[in-house]
Amino acid sequence: MPTAVPDRLLLGSGPSPVPARVLEALSQPTIGHLDPAFGALMDETADLLRRTFGTGNRATLPISGTGSAGMDAMVANFVRPEDRVVVGVNGLFGERLADALGRAGAAVRRVEAEWGRAIDTDALLDAAEDGLDAMCVVHGETSTGVCQPLDGLGDACRKRDALLLVDCVTSLAGQRLLLDEAGVDAAFSGSQKCLNCPPGLAPFTAGERAIERIGGSRSWYFDLSLVLGYWDGDGGRAYHHTAPINMVYALREALLLVHEEGLDARWERHGRAHAALRAALSELGIERIAPDGEELHPLLAVRVPAGVDEAAVRRGLLDRHGIEISGGLGPLAGTAWRIGVMGSGAEHGPQERLVEALCAELGRDPAGPLSALEEGWG
C-alpha cells in the first residue's frame, strides 16, 4: 500500500513545512556518490552553505545525519580528552552539549542561566579568564525560544587560543548570524528548521583554527579528516561513506530558495512573523517566555495560560485542524507551547490558520487576535 501521510501544517519546533520544490528535488533519481554529476551538486551545495553560514570556510558541508549528528561531529573532532571547555547551559540543547562534552572526556565548566533567559555574556567571559580550550554555546535554544548573543565571545576565545563552537540548529537562515563576523570557529545546524528541508542532514562548517585540531576522532563516521577527503573536491573525491544522495538534492534546493529570497530579507521576515504571531497570541493572554531582546525569532515559546490543558489543546490542534505545535521540555513540560516560525511557516497564511484553530480549541473569539496578526504583518 502506498505511504499515506496525513495533511499537516508543521508549526512546531521542527521539522518545518517543506516546499513542493524541495520534495520534488528529493525524489529525483538516485545517482552514484562518486558520479561527477553528483560531485558538481556537492560543490554547489557547499557554496550555498557557505553563503548561508556567512563564512569563507573551505570545510563546509552537510554531515550525513540529523542536527545532533553535527554536534557529535563537532565534539568528536575539536574537543580532546582533558580539554577545558566552557559551555553555556540554559535549556535542553545546552544540556545536550554538556553531555556530549563529558562523554568526550573534556573538563566541562558550565555557565548557566535559567531556562527562558539568555546567558550573561560577562559570566561566559569570566569563565574564560582561567584559560580554556573551547567555548560552546547554543545560538538558538530550541527548548526555550531564546537567542544567545555571541558578542565578544569570538575575541575572548581567540585571545586564549581557544575555539568558539556554536549550535545554530534553529537560528540558521532565520535570525541574523554571520559566522566569520562573529568569530565562530565551527558550527552545526539542522536541515529541518529554517531551511525547510526534511530532517536528515546537519549543515556544518569549520575554520582553519578548528581544522588544526583534527586528528583524534573516536568516531570513524564523523572523522573530518576522512569526511573532508570526500567533500573537498580539489584533491579528487576519496570514498569515505556513501553520501545520502537524495537528501543532498533536497538541501541544495532548499538553500537555493533561501538565496532567492536573500538572507537579509529572510531574517527580516522571520522577525516580522515572530512579532506578528506574538501580538496575536498576546490578545489571548498567551505571553512569550523570553524577555524582549532575548527572543529567538524562529521559535516562539509561550506560557500556557492557567487552567488550560496544554496537551489537550495541542492534540486538538493536530487531530481537528492538522496543525502541529510542540510542547515544553524539561522544566517547561506541561506549561509551555513552542511554535515554529521557520521559513515557509513564517508567513501570514499559516499563522492565520494557527490563530483560528487555537481560538477554536480555546473557545475564544478570533477577531482580536486575527486583527493583531494582520496588523503585525502590515
Add this chain to the structure above:
Amino acid sequence: MPTAVPDRLLLGSGPSPVPARVLEALSQPTIGHLDPAFGALMDETADLLRRTFGTGNRATLPISGTGSAGMDAMVANFVRPEDRVVVGVNGLFGERLADALGRAGAAVRRVEAEWGRAIDTDALLDAAEDGLDAMCVVHGETSTGVCQPLDGLGDACRKRDALLLVDCVTSLAGQRLLLDEAGVDAAFSGSQKCLNCPPGLAPFTAGERAIERIGGSRSWYFDLSLVLGYWDGDGGRAYHHTAPINMVYALREALLLVHEEGLDARWERHGRAHAALRAALSELGIERIAPDGEELHPLLAVRVPAGVDEAAVRRGLLDRHGIEISGGLGPLAGTAWRIGVMGSGAEHGPQERLVEALCAELGRDPAGPLSALEEGWG
C-alpha cells in the same frame, strides 16, 4: 534551476537502482517525528526490518545515517575500552571495522585472509580460544565480492560469553542470512544496496545479550539507550533526535517491495542473476575474483583483462551509456571491476544493457555474452 540529474543505470557497488515507488514514498509530505501517524510508520518499518534480518530482536531500527553510521553505532554501544575483539579482515570493510574498534580502545586481534578470499572459519575459532569479548566479521565484503560463512561463529561466541557482531551491508536481502538462526548478536546494513532505497539509513538490530552491554557510549548521537527510548513505542516515544522522516518513508516502501517478492525468492533471484552475469562476462575472458562457494551474489567483483584500461572503460560506460559500475579498492585498484547485482539491478534487462555496453567499449561481439546471459536466466 531544478535539480537536473543524468539518467543512470546503477550497477556499481551501491547505491543501487531505486524503484519509482520508493522515490514516490520518499517525496510524501514531511510530518513531525512525534506525530502518532509517523509512530505507526516507524512500527511498521521496524517490523519489516525484523523480517528482513530474520530476527525477533525488539531493538531493530534504522540508524539515522548511512551504512557506516551503523558500524559506528555498533562499536560505540557494544565494545568497551580494553575489550578483546577478534575481527576478520579480508577487504576494505574489515579494515574499517578494525579501525573503528581501535578507536574505541579495544584490544583488536586481526584474523586475515587475502583480498578476494573468505577467512578460514577455523582461524576465527582458533583466535577465539584465548577468550574474547566480541567477534566482528563482514558477511558481505563489498570491496572484493566475497561472502563470509558464519557457521560455528555464533556458538563459539556464546560459549565464551562474547558477542558476534556482523556487517551485512551488501548481503541483506540479497544473499541468504537469518540472523537469529546464525546466532548473530548485532548487525548493521545500508539502505542503498539490496534494499534499493536511497542511501541515508543504516538498518540495525541487536539482541538481548548485546543490549545488556549498553551504557558507556562515547557518542551521544548513536547511544542506543537514548535511541531506543524513541524507537521502542511501548513506553511512549521519548524525543532523542529528529528522525529522517522522509528517508523512513522510503525505507518502509523498499522493505514492502522486498516482502512482496519474499526473501527466499529474492535470495534465489540474486543467485541466478549473479551466475548469469558471471557466465556472460566469462565469455569475454572476464573472470570472477572469488572462488566458487565464496562468492557474494549481490556484488560480482571481476579481474580486468590484461591490456584493458580499467578506468577508461568504466568512464566510457558512464559517459556513453549512462551505466555506473565500480572500480577496485586498495590492492585491487586498477585491476578489478565491481558490479552490483542488487535488488532491481539483479534482473535480465539491466544486465543485458550492461553486457551490450561493455562489449561496445571493449570492441567485442556481444552475441556470445548475450546468449550466455539469456541462458543463465533460463
